[in-house]
Amino acid sequence: MSGDTNYAATPFDHAKADIILRSSDNINFRVFKLFLSLASPFFETLFDIPQPAEESRDQEVEDGLVVIPVMEDSKTLDALLRFCYPCTLAEDPNIEVLKDAMDILEAARKYSLDAIEKKARQAIANPKILEAEPLRCFAIAHRGRLQEETLLAARYTLTQPLIPSWFQEIELLTATDLLSLLTYHKKCGDAVFALKLDLSWVTSHYGSSEACSWLSGYYYDSRSPNSRSCGCQKSSTPRCALFNPSATLQWWEDFMEETFTALRDKPCKETVKATADKTVQTVKARNCQVCSPKITEGMRDFVDLFSRKIDETVSQIELELSF
Ligand SMILES: [Zn+2]
Known part of the structure; x- marks a missing residue:
C-alpha cells in the first residue's frame, strides 16, 4: 500500500x-x-x-x-x-502558499473555519508581501472574495506602472476586473497629477519663502545688507514656482517636472521618494555651498508633505469592483 x-x-x-x-x-x-x-x-x-x-x-x-x-x-x-x-x-505562508490556500479557503468557508480565513486575511495584508507583489495579492484577494484586502492590494498596485507586466495570477481576474483596476489606477494618476496645477498645498504648508529657504537659493551675506543668490541656475520658465517665480531654481523645477510625470504612471509616495533622493544627490554633487547643506533635511520634510497629500488624494478615488 x-x-x-x-x-x-x-x-x-x-x-x-x-x-x-x-x-x-x-x-x-x-x-x-x-x-x-x-x-x-x-x-x-x-x-x-x-x-x-x-x-x-x-x-x-x-x-x-x-x-x-x-x-x-x-x-x-x-x-x-x-x-x-x-x-x-511553520513559517508565515508566502505568496505561493497563499495562492494555493485560496482553494482551501473556499472549502474552509463552507465549514466556517473562521480561524483559517482570518489567517489568510492576515497573510495577504502583510505589508512585505503587498510591497513585493501587489498585483498578485490583488488577484488572489479578489479571487478569495476578501474585499478589504483586495482594496488594500489595489492601493499597493499604484507602485507599479499603469500597464503592468504579465503575472501568473492575472488568469484569476476577469477582463472586467482588470479594467476596473486599470481605471482606478488611471484615475489616481490623474488626480495626483492635478496637484501640480495648484500648488497652494505647498505654499500654505510653508507660509513664506523664508520657511523654505532650502529651495530659495538665497543666503544672507553679512557684507551686504541684502540676502544674495546662490550660483545655481534659475529657471527661465518656472511652472512650479512657490513664492517668487523669478527666483525659482532650475533643480527644483526639474525635480517637480520629473516627479509629476512619474506620478502619472505610479501615483504613490515611493515615486516622490525616488525622485527626491535623485535630486538630493545631483544637487550635492554640484556642491553649491548654499543648497547642499540644507537640501537633505528640506527634501525630507517636503517628501513627507507630498506623501500625505498623495494619500489624501488617492483615498478619495474609488475602486469599482464587484465581489
Ligand atoms: Zn544653489
Missing part, C-alpha cells in the same frame, strides 16, 4: 506526530492533532470521531499512526496545514 506513498517535507515529517493525513496525490503528512484542532473546528470534529482500537478493514495504519485520506492535493494540504500550525514551527 505504501509503495507509492511519499512523505511531506518538514515540519510535516515529525517523528512524534500523532496522525497522518494523506493527500489525494499520496503524500503522507505527519501532523499533530492538537495544532489542527486548535486552528480548526473541522479537524477537531474529525479527530473526535472515535478511531477503531485495532486495525479494521477501513482504517489504515502506518508506522503506528492512523492514516486519514483527504480530498485535497499535497500543495493545497500543505498550505492549509501551514495556516493551522503555530508560526514558530
Whole structure:
C-alpha cells in the first residue's frame, strides 16, 4: 500500500506526530492533532470521531499512526496545514502558499473555519508581501472574495506602472476586473497629477519663502545688507514656482517636472521618494555651498508633505469592483 506513498517535507515529517493525513496525490503528512484542532473546528470534529482500537478493514495504519485520506492535493494540504500550525514551527505562508490556500479557503468557508480565513486575511495584508507583489495579492484577494484586502492590494498596485507586466495570477481576474483596476489606477494618476496645477498645498504648508529657504537659493551675506543668490541656475520658465517665480531654481523645477510625470504612471509616495533622493544627490554633487547643506533635511520634510497629500488624494478615488 505504501509503495507509492511519499512523505511531506518538514515540519510535516515529525517523528512524534500523532496522525497522518494523506493527500489525494499520496503524500503522507505527519501532523499533530492538537495544532489542527486548535486552528480548526473541522479537524477537531474529525479527530473526535472515535478511531477503531485495532486495525479494521477501513482504517489504515502506518508506522503506528492512523492514516486519514483527504480530498485535497499535497500543495493545497500543505498550505492549509501551514495556516493551522503555530508560526514558530511553520513559517508565515508566502505568496505561493497563499495562492494555493485560496482553494482551501473556499472549502474552509463552507465549514466556517473562521480561524483559517482570518489567517489568510492576515497573510495577504502583510505589508512585505503587498510591497513585493501587489498585483498578485490583488488577484488572489479578489479571487478569495476578501474585499478589504483586495482594496488594500489595489492601493499597493499604484507602485507599479499603469500597464503592468504579465503575472501568473492575472488568469484569476476577469477582463472586467482588470479594467476596473486599470481605471482606478488611471484615475489616481490623474488626480495626483492635478496637484501640480495648484500648488497652494505647498505654499500654505510653508507660509513664506523664508520657511523654505532650502529651495530659495538665497543666503544672507553679512557684507551686504541684502540676502544674495546662490550660483545655481534659475529657471527661465518656472511652472512650479512657490513664492517668487523669478527666483525659482532650475533643480527644483526639474525635480517637480520629473516627479509629476512619474506620478502619472505610479501615483504613490515611493515615486516622490525616488525622485527626491535623485535630486538630493545631483544637487550635492554640484556642491553649491548654499543648497547642499540644507537640501537633505528640506527634501525630507517636503517628501513627507507630498506623501500625505498623495494619500489624501488617492483615498478619495474609488475602486469599482464587484465581489
Ligand atoms: Zn544653489
